[in-house]
Amino acid sequence: MELWAVSAFLAGYVLCALTAARCSYGVQRTRQIARDSRCPCGQDPVARFESHSRDTAAASAFLFGLAWPLTVPCYAAYRLSRFMIMAKPPETAYERVRRVERMHSSIEDLEEVLGMSRTPCPPPRPARLARGAGVTPPRDAAPDR
Secondary structure, eight states: OOHHHHHHHHHHHHHHHHHHHHHHHHHHHHHHHHHHHTSTTOSOHHHHIIIIIHHHHHHHHHHHHHTHHHHHHHHHHHHHHHHHHHSOOOOOHHHHHHHHHHHHHHHHHHHHHHTOOOOOOOOOOOOOOOTTSSOOOOTTSOOOO
């Protein structure tokens, strides 16, 4: 093998490793800060990450980056399978009832805001049927001429 081919391969491997490590570090940092923001400890979550979790996140991101030929496809397969499994399950009866209740509640709120009356609508008038629309006249009725 030529020296340039080996150099190009190593340069590509290092570039992909650094990219994977950078993405992994960003994900870990975001998750840790979000987790710390829910903690009632009173400390700034970003400052807490910088002082406590930054080195751990960097080390695990470095290992993730070194093993990118294995970790990136495995992580992609995990995300794809998770998406396929949890995409949109069918609604249960309870969820359907809750959706209808929320819809009626929001309609009532909108009607109240718009000042619409809550009087029931008059019943609809029967629609006039066209001649020959599939309705047969009674037998004792006189034919139209």
